[in-house]
Amino acid sequence: MPESPTSQKRPRHLGAWVLIVAVIAVTVTAFGYVGGWLAPQRLTPKRLVDQFETNAGVHPGYRRNHAKGVCVAGYFESNGQAAPYSVAQVFAPGQRTPVVGRFAIPGSNPYAPDSSIPIRSMALRFALANGQQWRTGMNSMPVFPVATPQAFYAQLQAQQPDPATGKPDPQKVAAFFAAHPETAAFRAWAKTAKPSASFATESYWSLDAFVFTGPDGQRHAVRWQMVPQSASDDAAAPASDVDYLAADLHQRLAHGPLQWKLLVTLANPGDPTDDATKTWPADRQIIDAGTLVVDSEQAQDSGPCRDINYDPTVLPNGIAPSDDPLLPARSAAYADSYLRRTSEEAHLPGSARPSATTPPETQR
Amino acid sequence: MKNTTGLFALPARILHWLMAAMILAMLFIGVGMVASVSERHAWLLRIHKPLGIAILLLAVVRLAVRLRYPPPPLPADLPVLQKLAAHASHWLLYALMIAMPLVGWAMLSAGGYPVMLSDALRLPPIFPTSPTAFAILRHLHSWLAMLLFLTFLAHMAAALYHGLIRRDGVLASMVGRRRGA
Numbered sequence: 001m002p003e004s005p006t007s008q009k010r011p012r013h014l015g016a017w018v019l020i021v022a023v024i025a026v027t028v029t030a031f032g033y034v035g036g037w038l039a040p041q042r043l044t045p046k047r048l049v050d051q052f053e054t055n056a057g058v059h060p061g062y063r064r065n066h067a068k069g070v071c072v073a074g075y076f077e078s079n080g081q082a083a084p085y086s087v088a089q090v091f092a093p094g095q096r097t098p099v100v101g102r103f104a105i106p107g108s109n110p111y112a113p114d115s116s117i118p119i120r121s122m123a124l125r126f127a128l129a130n131g132q133q134w135r136t137g138m139n140s141m142p143v144f145p146v147a148t149p150q151a152f153y154a155q156l157q158a159q160q161p162d163p164a165t166g167k168p169d170p171q172k173v174a175a176f177f178a179a180h181p182e183t184a185a186f187r188a189w190a191k192t193a194k195p196s197a198s199f200a201t202e203s204y205w206s207l208d209a210f211v212f213t214g215p216d217g218q219r220h221a222v223r224w225q226m227v228p229q230s231a232s233d234d235a236a237a238p239a240s241d242v243d244y245l246a247a248d249l250h251q252r253l254a255h256g257p258l259q260w261k262l263l264v265t266l267a268n269p270g271d272p273t274d275d276a277t278k279t280w281p282a283d284r285q286i287i288d289a290g291t292l293v294v295d296s297e298q299a300q301d302s303g304p305c306r307d308i309n310y311d312p313t314v315l316p317n318g319i320a321p322s323d324d325p326l327l328p329a330r331s332a333a334y335a336d337s338y339l340r341r342t343s344e345e346a347h348l349p350g351s352a353r354p355s356a357t358t359p360p361e362t363q364r
Numbered sequence: 365m366k367n368t369t370g371l372f373a374l375p376a377r378i379l380h381w382l383m384a385a386m387i388l389a390m391l392f393i394g395v396g397m398v399a400s401v402s403e404r405h406a407w408l409l410r411i412h413k414p415l416g417i418a419i420l421l422l423a424v425v426r427l428a429v430r431l432r433y434p435p436p437p438l439p440a441d442l443p444v445l446q447k448l449a450a451h452a453s454h455w456l457l458y459a460l461m462i463a464m465p466l467v468g469w470a471m472l473s474a475g476g477y478p479v480m481l482s483d484a485l486r487l488p489p490i491f492p493t494s495p496t497a498f499a500i501l502r503h504l505h506s507w508l509a510m511l512l513f514l515t516f517l518a519h520m521a522a523a524l525y526h527g528l529i530r531r532d533g534v535l536a537s538m539v540g541r542r543r544g545a
């Protein structure tokens with residue numbers, strides 16, 4: 001058998017060649033389909049992040065959403081009351097966990113005026129003593145406008161500025177809201193919401209649900225909220241200043257640390273964990289888990305929060321993602337945004353460069 | 365020690381087919397998870413990291429097995445260029461199956477992520493945190509994965525060529541059938 005007639009072309013070999021080519025073609029096609037190259041209609045992290053860039057332009061080095069912000073640092077002091085519900089070390093009684101955080105406003109333009117949107121955000125990275133981490137990104141509103149990444153993408157598309165006016169087309173926005181009744185609760189909130197004059201007076205909600213696992217192995221669906229200990233002064237924001245939030249934070253921290261209470265809400269069976277547009281009933285059990293203390297701030301272009309991706313699925317043992325479809329989408333999109341901005345920081349070939357027309361760094 | 369059986373040793377054959385399945389799965393899992401925003405992204409990533417580290421450990425065992433049990437020689441009548449290509453591609457595959465997990469581990473370290481293999485099992489960082497290093501390693505992970513996929517395609521095509529067209533016992537030596545049997 002080894003004396004095979006390699007030089008002779010027989011139909012038998014033709015069949016073998018066809019088989020080999022077919023096996024390769026099937027493998028490549030399957031790879032191309034799984035990798036999304038042959039599935040152009042699939043919503044990918046790249047398409048989501050591209051849409052942010054389409055809406056607001058490319059601002060090299062900045063986050064593709066929540067682009068304007070400031071780094072802060074401090075610690076979380078646990079009072080032990082969440083420990084029966086989650087084995088995460090951060091909740092052990094008396095445990096103090098260092099935190100690197102970031103306050104920001106939503107939107108992809110790092111030069112947007114602070115009054116342009118009534119929402120503020122708080123992102124935190126808890127560095128647990130056992131080397132695990134808890135990362136969370138929270139917004140200052142009780143509900144999210146949409147429940148799925150597909151709806152989020154549709155909303156971004158509807159908000160894409162019209163080249164003629166430089167503003168979103170009101171008809172497209174109205175059509176989006178009409179097609180997405182789940183946005184009603186958010187719209188009701190937004191009607192009365194005013195851009196706050198301070199990061200320090202805002203509550204920040206996890207919005208997405210998570211799952212705690214207690215020492216008894218019991219699983220608990222939860223959401224959490226950071227509640228400010230600084231009184232809301234209702235001071236109107238200085239109209240002349242577009243960067244008043246950072247100035248306010250600077251001034252407050254010069255007088256002492258800022259504090260938030262971490263309140264964890266336990267779901268009842270049947271409460272929706274996969275829908276961030278729905279609040280849970282107000283009578284649910286709430287645990288005061290401890291106090292977040294913010295005692296310093298740093299500019300975001302050089303501070304320690306710059307190179308942190310606040311991926312909400314980076315979680316310690318004792319906290320896990322729920323079935324909320326926004327969570328994997330956030331993880332995937334933040335990773336894509338993070339790779340773009342770190343590539344730009346590293347000046348890798350093919351990554352966007354700061355252009356001569358970009359306004360100078362306006363934040364401290 | 366020379367291999368006179370015409371076969372790869374049993375441990376080598378087991379490792380080869382087990383790792384072939386694992387590595388091919390990893391390539392599909394990898395490109396699938398970065399192209400998805402659904403729950404697939406989450407659970408594929410949860411498989412990706414421990415499976416990748418398992419490949420790293422098995423690759424080390426496999427190299428030891430290869431040194432202990434030399435493979436059967438290639439057919440004497442194989443053209444020199446093909447022999448060269450065979451050897452080069454085999455060493456490239458070994459290099460990539462070790463480099464891929466190391467780059468994955470290093471890139472997460474450089475990005476400041478905890479390298480979690482499960483809910484509680486965490487590997488120590490093997491690279492200092494640096495956005496530049498993260499970006500380079502993350503791109504390297506993608507490019508080396510593409511190189512690994514292409515090398516695998518060539519490897520599979522060559523194996524089929526040996527098995528279906530040359531019928532020279534090369535494929536049989538890894539499948540476990542003796543030459544001519």
Ligand code: HEM
Nearest residue numbers: 063065066102121123137138152206207329333334337338
């Ligand atoms: C599918 C829906 C969502 C998408 C596609 C999305 C996308 C993004 C992107 C691309 C970033 C920049 C990440 C980086 O470069 O580090 C970001 C930041 C952020 N997102 Fe989202 N997001 C979504 C939903 C949410 C939800 C539900 C919340 C609130 C609970 C949220 C809160 C935040 C916060 C606080 C930041 C800023 C983190 C920081 O300061 O670094 N996002 N988002």
Ligand code: HEM
Nearest residue numbers: 335390391394395398413416417419464465468469506509
């Ligand atoms: C044989 C081993 C491995 C193979 C073949 C492999 C393959 C891949 C592939 C094909 C991708 C997609 C690249 C792209 O197109 O962007 C990927 C992404 C990734 N891999 Fe691996 N990988 C391996 C090992 C590892 C290990 C050991 C880790 C970590 C411990 C790891 C972590 C990751 C992460 C975090 C991503 C990207 C996630 C994201 O950016 O969203 N990989 N890998």
